[in-house]
Amino acid sequence: MIFLRQVFESLVFAYQALRSNLLRTTLxxxxxxxxxxxxxxxxTAVDSLKGKIRNEIDSFAGSGVMYVGKWPWVMANNYPWWKYLNRPEMKYTEYRYLKENLKTAQAVAVIDGGRNASISRGSNSIDANLTGASYEYNQITSTPIADGRYFLPIESDNGIYVCIIGAKVAEALIDGKSAVGEIIKINGIKFSVIGVIEKKGNDMLSFGGTPDEKVIIPYTTFSAIFQKDKPAPDIAIKAFDSDIGQVELEGEVTGMMRSLRSIKPKQEDSFTVNRLDGLNQFFDGIFAALNIAGALIAGFSLLVGGFGIANIMFVSVKERTNIIGIQKSLGAKNYFILFQFLFEAVFLSLIGGLVGIGLVVGITYIPQDALPLTLTAGNIxxxxxxxxxxxILSGIIPAWVAAKMDPVIAIRSK
Known part of the structure; x- marks a missing residue:
């Protein structure tokens, strides 16, 4: 109890010292x-950026989804593209086979996109990203329909000339009224609009184009008209939620594809099963580098601040040398003196930290459409x-010097 009481008294002394020198404390x-x-x-900025990018990856590619395709998603400088160039493209028949035979898949879709197309109605026109997708596409990725409806299975399977358009496409072609039921032309070919995608705004990554600038048509229609010479789709397969389910699904898909393509046991796969793990790991590496760079830059400011506190603490010890001598002559222990100055240094630093965090809180309240900032409890x-x-680092040496003073010499110092 005596120890705790002396620690508390040290806190009080430190607080009083800071109050008596407000200007010096502030500086x-x-x-x-x-x-x-x-x-x-x-x-905070890196965490917010990480959250936004991951949300957009999930929105583009779907959470728990793997893509079977010709090219692996490898983020590296030495990407061996020549190794994969002669691989066969994915086929619609392979999609049908996987859809009918996979037992651990929640949904299987065939997707082909990334093609720019001219979309027109009367004298209005706009360039948009054209995507061909099967009926299950809305189970793979988030495709909220604001007006109208999604494809029917019969439309998806039979190449009907219908389309779902993004909000920006609808505004450019049919401003002021519902686009559902209207006839538009995609590269001069007539399509009936059956739905409008909910407006989302610009994505930071814009994988495959922003949803607002997309036009989605049935994959059978897309392959027959726009890529009839050489279709190059990806097969998207949604796993059940658990990580174990994804691992099992990947093994099942690999086994079926090797069997379907008659790949011998010692032969390398002629396809790739891409998961979002590699993409997320790539961005995690970038975020880690940004955190380290930011910490190094901020470290110089903290170094200057730490030296400033240490300098002020040495001045404080010099000014209060006589008082230290009196306290020690009355029986004050070394740790009592040490805690006084150490607590004072920690108080100074904590107050400075709270001011800095307060400034960050103020920034988070500034409206930001591109990157809303969120200050987490972990960062605080x-x-x-x-x-x-x-x-502690700045105050330990001045506090140690004060604690080790000879009381007689300290009293005579004034």
Missing amino acids: SLLGVSVGIFAIVAVF FTGLLISSFIG
């Missing part, structure tokens, strides 16, 4: 405030932890 914490603001702002805790560490 001391500025460096720490700037450093903590910088590092917490970087962490990180900022306070770094502040405390800087305070």
Whole structure:
């Protein structure tokens, strides 16, 4: 109890010392405030960017979805494209086979896109991204319909000339009224609009074009008209939610594809099963590098702030040398003196950290359409932890010097 009471008294002494020198206190914490603001702002921006990119990847590719195709999604400088160039393209018959025989798949769709097309109605026209997809496409990715409906299975299987258009396409062609039921032309060929995709706004990644600038038609129609010479689709397969389900599904897909293409046991696969793990790992590496770069930049500010606090603490020890001598002559223990100055340094640093975090909180309230910032409890805790560490590091030597003073010499110092 005596120890705890002395620790509490040390806290009180530290608080009183800070109050009695408000100007010096304010100037001391500025460096720490700037450093903590910088590092917490970087962490917040990177976390927000990470969340947005992952949401857009899930929106584009679907959560728990794997893609069977000719080309692997490998993010590397030495991508061996020549190795995959002569692989056969995926076939519609392979999609039908997997759809009818896979036992661990929740949904199987065939998709082909990335083709620019001229979309027109009367004198209005716009260039859009044309995608051919089977009926199950809306089970693979998020395709919310704001007006109208999605494909029917009979339309998907029989190459009917119907389409679903993005919100921006609808505004450009048929402004001011419902587009459902209207006839538009895709590269001069007439299609009936059966649905309009809910407006989303610009994506940061824009995989395959933003949803607002997309036109989706049945895959059978797409392959017959726009890629009848050499169709090159991907087969998208949605797994059940668990990671174990995805692993089992990948093994089942690989086995069926090797059997379907008569690949011998020692031969390499002539296809690739792409999962989002590799894409997420690629971006995770970028985010880690950004965090390290931001921490290094902010570290210089924290270094300056730490030296500033240490300098002020040495000045404080010099000014209070006589008081230290009196306290020690009255029986104050070394740790009592040490805690006074150490707590003062930590208080300075923590106040500076809180100011820096407060600035980041203010930034998060600024409206941002491109990248809304969200300050997490983890980043707040990180900022306070770094502040405390800087305070301890900056104050430990001055506090140790004060604690080791000879009381007689200290009293005579004034």
